[in-house]
Amino acid sequence: MLTAFQEHLHDHFYNLKEKRLLIAISGGLDSVVLTHLLSILGYDIALAHCNFHLRSTESDQDEQFVKQLADGLKIDCHVAQFDTLDYARKRSVSTQMAARELRYNYFDDLCDNQNYDYLLTAHHLDDQIETFFINLNRGAGLNGLQGIPQSNGRVIRPLLPFSREQIKNYAIDSQISWREDSSNSSNKYQRNHLRNNILPLLHDALPSLKSHFAQTLVYLKGSQDLVDDAVSRFRESVINTTPTGININVSQLKTFSNPQAYLYEIVKAYGFYNMKDVMNIINGQSGKRIESDQFVIFKDRERVVIEELRLLRPIELTIDDKSVQYRFYDSTIDIEEVNVVDGLSYVKENHDKNVLFLDAALVDYPLKLRSWIIGDRIKPLGMKGSKLVSDVLTDSKVSFIAKEKIVVLTWEDEILWIVGIRSSRHGKVTSLTNRLLKITYKI
Structure with a gap:
């Protein structure tokens, strides 16, 4: 020996x-x-x-x-x-x-x-x-x-x-x-x-098992090398890497002769081993999701997304007139008052989706900043009636993972702003507005 x-x-x-x-x-x-x-x-x-x-x-x-x-x-x-x-x-x-x-x-x-x-x-x-x-x-x-x-x-x-x-x-x-x-x-x-x-x-x-087993492992390793080469080409044509995971092009995936076999080689790295459940995601409607210990997989129109699973604590902050900045998750909200001659003209000139302008004469402190919840409704600016926040987020193509970080700004029982997404008609600025409350969202 x-x-x-x-x-x-x-x-x-x-x-x-x-x-x-x-x-x-x-x-x-x-x-x-x-x-x-x-x-x-x-x-x-x-x-x-x-x-x-x-x-x-x-x-x-x-x-x-x-x-x-x-x-x-x-x-x-x-x-x-x-x-x-x-x-x-x-x-x-x-x-x-x-x-x-x-x-x-x-x-x-x-x-x-x-x-x-x-x-x-x-x-x-x-x-x-x-x-x-x-x-x-x-x-x-x-x-x-x-x-x-x-x-x-x-x-x-x-x-x-x-x-x-x-x-x-x-x-x-x-x-x-x-x-x-x-x-x-x-x-x-x-x-x-x-x-x-x-x-x-x-x-x-x-x-003869023991005498042949080592050679069998060599053959398996050779087969794995072939699989790795094929999966590498599969990645290039079907998968787009993101900072927090990957996107899988469903249409492109289905052009492969055995999509489940290719997919298994990808998703197992994220803790997904039950291919029946994964294929149900692939072939199902948008909205269904399954989770592993660290990742979530879900269908989003013509792509399947695998992203890090974030377990975030709900946010609930009270905004008063004593502070000018509030921190939550990895973002901030800045508050300031602005005196203007024509509020509507000022808002049009300084429009930004991450900035909310309110007529300071119509909205008073305290305001609240909190995580949105199922059942929340907003009365969107430019629309009649109200709309579910969940529907607004879906219409805005916000991913399931991104939804976990969405917060709303409220006054009394009204949602003034789905932060960074959509504002309400409460506190609407007009040409007669001469004092604005400017609220800036920074990521």
Whole structure:
């Protein structure tokens, strides 16, 4: 195995010989063998061990074993101790997730502060097979079925082509000792159940699976490359990128032979995996929307929009004659009084959609600035009767996301202005108006 491992490093990670490497080590078989292999081959390595205090004295014994291994190989050893259960409780995450977060945060800090170039982990071929079936169970696409990447940023996994059987045989032949984690025999976790109960039966039924699996992943990666090329061309012809997301041209989308397949490659990055719901948006009427944790997708006429989901607090500000500026979200409202000779002429000369002029003799303080709500009505300037604010926003082609930031200016129970959109006939300026209230909206 040593020769095969050396050849693998030469073919895929030839530059590691000149780098400072940090090995994530538990004391178990895989990470201990990785340490011995790299030490024999003369790489510049150090060890990093996490004591999560989850297995009583076993955890402390693992730590002691790793320290003794480092001493024997005359390499540096970094150890961190964590109260994992307390961390999980405070953050309302599982123990496994807590340990993962603590582990990788610690490794990142070590690499940054101690100038290690790469972090090496001991994932191997059996881990790949387990990950493949776990992702298959989750309904993963082609990308998810490729398993664990050989490298990801500064994390490198040089044992991925080697099976646990190969690693164990090498350890036995080389008289290398290691620690056994008693929790690995428990079937409490999905991966352990798969490893201990399901995969042995699968390997009995499909004896060539392990020997062919690595090559299968190579084929999957090649297929993914072809998909990526096609999706790249799809993006250029169908998608327009915006500061907060993307717009998808529905008409152009439907010219593709399998629009759902292309669309899945786009929308999964935004947390949308149920393609039935997404296609209902594509084929439905304007107005329907679905949300992921961070994004919203909705139909807006002949385009589908994916934008950041903003959870904004409703605004409610009182405007009096004591202040001249009010801040809300990322905008401001400025208030000033202007004396004029002919109010109507002044307004026509200084017209701006982001400025509201009111006859100061007809409107008094206090005014209120608040988020609009369903059911609000305005009596638009130049129209008879009233109109729903929601209809005004729809007519003005305001997107669903932009609607969340729309505010209205009110006096008593009347809406004077859908800010930046439409004013009402209350406080209407005439040629006889000689004192104006000028309200300026700035983004």
